[in-house]
Amino acid sequence: EDKEEDESKEEDNGSQQNRASRRKNYQRKNRAGKKAGEEGSQKKDRGKTAPTKDQKESENKEKKTTKKGKEGENKQKKDRKNSASSASSNSSDEESLSEEELAMLMEQVEQKKKLISTMRNKPWRMVKKLSVLREAQDFVEKFEGALGKGKGKKLYAYKMMMAKKWVKFKRDFENFKTQCIPWEMKIKEVESHFGSSVASYFIFLRWMYGVNLVLFGLIFGLVIIPEVLMGMPYGSMPRKTVPRSEQATAMDFSVLWDFEGYIKYSALFYGYYNNQRTIGWLKYRLPMAYFMVGISVFGYSLMVVIRSMARNANESTADGDDDNFIFSWKMFTSWDYLIGNPETADNKFASITTSFKESIVDEQESNKDENIHLRRFLRVLANVLIICCLCGSGYLIYFVVKRSQTFSKMQNVGWYERNEVEIVMSLLGMFCPPLFETIAALENYHPRIGLKWQLGRIFALFLGNLYTFLLALMDDVNEKLAEEDVVKNLTHWTLLGHHNSSAGNDSTVTPPPLDPADVPRGPCWETTVGIEIVRLTVSDILVTYITILVGDFIRACFVRFVNYCWCWDLEAGFPSYAEFDISGNVLGLVFNQGMIWMGSFYAPGLVGINVLRLLTSMYFQCWAVMSSNVPHARVFKASKSNNFYMGLLLLILFLSLLPVAYTIMSLPPSFDCGPFSGKKRMYEVIQETIELDFPLFVAKIFSYVANPGLIIPAILLMVLAIYYLNAVSEAYQRANAELKKKMQMQREEEKNKRNNKTSTNPMLQDLEELLTPSTKTESSPREAGDKKTESPNGTSLVRKPGRGAALDGSPMASGRGAAFTPPSQVFVTQPRTLGIRAPYPGQPRPWGHPPGPVPGRGRGHPCY
């Protein structure tokens, strides 16, 4: 019984709850009793170990504490060993390891394991890390086996073994995975030569390649391959046969190059697919699969883009719009540690120097009004110019597309007339971005912000071009739809007439033996759209490659070799070498992807072309960059979690979803080509499947779900949720801003105090103490406020537009992340450093209190 008393006393000593409960369990079981002395020693151990353990848990990465923690560990370990050995000597059998001890051991083992897994995060020397690791591993090794009893022991050992295997497997898998990331070395090489901003383009390209590979697998595996393997063979139906009139030229290269002839009637385009409900012995529902794949291409892309955006937003703890640390950040983070090329390093040094000089100038002449006005004027001017350019290019494209429609009706048009649209669009894409860049030089932004503006403008250009192109195409489609009605009747009558003359009876069941090449065809607008987009994509690829070849490589060769016999220095003077145009390339990629998304429904083969394009451009551009480009004059870093590209991609994904969704929902499919022929709308394939292949109640549920009465409340609910989340994030942001303000005020106040201390004599200080606190509460915040308004003014030239353009990072995530970080910082840092000074009333509660009265209170406090 005295043992029990002992136990309860120990419990009062403040050990943790679960340990106590375990001990109680132990008591109940082991009433029969064991040696009390052993228990006592255990407890002493525990008393010693508990604080160190707590320390370990609340470990912040400071050296001192870790050291202490480690000492504690060692001690603890020694004790443990002693006690364990004593236990084993005292009682020969394993039963002597009591439950309680086991629990403790288990805990320690777990702790050691945690230590092992976080070892790499410790700022220790490798030798120390290795030794600690070895000790921990030995410990785990030694005591893992001792845990558990009888059957439980075996199970435990088994579990441990599996866990070990699992860890090993995970590590191997990790090794394998990193080996599978393609082009890592290539990108690293580019990175070391051109800084991380250029490398970010290649990383983006690689990511895009991965996404496209998945899309390619989806489309090829579920649509193209089944149709080719199991569908009707080529030549068996009108839609799968080249018409008689085209057959003579169907194999000519000039025809194939325009994606006419045999290519037009191949599985690469929408028109080839049959509207048979099921094909082959698998009863594969191809129209259904076609539709679902079309949807899931968008679904998958959306998911991937959003997921990577969210991950980026989580990773980026910071948004750049903090005015507090301009100089500090410049000083400590401006060097790009990835640079490994002397030329780039030179540029970097120069750019750092100029940026320092700029901010010094800004700081010294913080209110230089006429300069601001001039700059504002220039910026407005630049924007006006660019808008003019955009409108002009939009009109040009509209004009050209309209003209091409008249050309397409005429016979005997030349090569230029046929390809006018593509040529004009490519030329615009080639010459407008440099023009924008020239105009943007007027604005004098920080290169990072400038890049964003530049990207935004080129994006607007491309988008405008794309949409004018689409609108014109839509006109075309409507024309074709009108034409189709005529042909439909004609086809019907031809088939009917033919059938009547040959067979005579019941024409609808047996297929007519008319040669499929002779059947009159509708225009099949889906294939036309697909062909247009494919041609645009291909011409875009060619123009890109030719630009790189001519604009970069030939230029570089010329500059390099003609320089020996030229009257001025070509390398330093006018032509010089080209810089790698990040914004143009990224935009080209994004825009191209938009085309792919838009076209993949009508031309399933398009994704295959795109995969090839991305693959070749990875090698080609890497080579071109390394061989013929020079690093940027103003090298700057791209921050790693760059959501700007992703934002553009998301936008273009959405925008390319719109026309596809419109055509699916509201245009009738062609009557004689494609998987949905014969239906009024394309989406009817789903209704059909539900009605024919699913039990009745599914159809019922579906009809309920599709009811507007359900959809509208659902949309409402979503809107409300968005509103609520938005409000919450705003609240977080406000709290964050408050905290920031508060910290700043404290610092100002502290600074004032320090200044007072040094400058004023004790007499004045006394006088101040005698003054009423109320006057001070008024004066000091104003002072602080003044200073605060002063400092943003000085920097607004550089920073403010950045805030406007900083689209990246959802406000929600960044707001919350930032809202949680500062207080912890305050708590960790402040009390320790301020502890020597007077008690400081504003300090210990950073949450939510209005910051107004704090400095006054702090100052009025008469204890400095």
Place this chain on the structure above:
Amino acid sequence: MGNKQTVFTQEQLDAYQDCTFFTRKEILRLFYRYRDLAPQLVPLDYTNKPAVTLPYELIGSMPELKDNPFRQRIAEVFSEHGDGNMTLDDFLDMFSVLSEMAPRDLKAYYAFKIYDFNNDDYICKSDLEKTVNKLTRNELTPEEVSLVCEKVIYEADVDNDGKLSLEDFQHMIVRAPDFL
């Protein structure tokens, strides 16, 4: 498993993988990089842990560090005795911290040590001046340098002792958009 590499034992590799952010292949690659610096000094067999150190002149000539203005500081911080001479362990340590997988806290800790030129656990004004001069290759006038340093201290010194402590530094740098 017939191991091809005899440079490290399996246990050593596992231990290194636990202690760094690298995979087995990367560790081996780093070892060969290390060995290539001085093939005559570094043995091909590390199973019995030979105590080889490479002098700073060799380490600093690596392309990764050659153009870095802080290369000497980096080597000093990561070397065991603070003299820039590195063992393989130090070498691995350095690249582990500089790799992109390392967490920001760890990087901030080492960045602080790198910028703390006189090893007094504070970044004081002289450290800042050295940093600026290294970053700009002495192209700023002394007045400009001192102005910049004052500004930095004004901005980042939370506890107002005229120099930056580790906490100040972390507080400032973890939020920087450029801090990799």
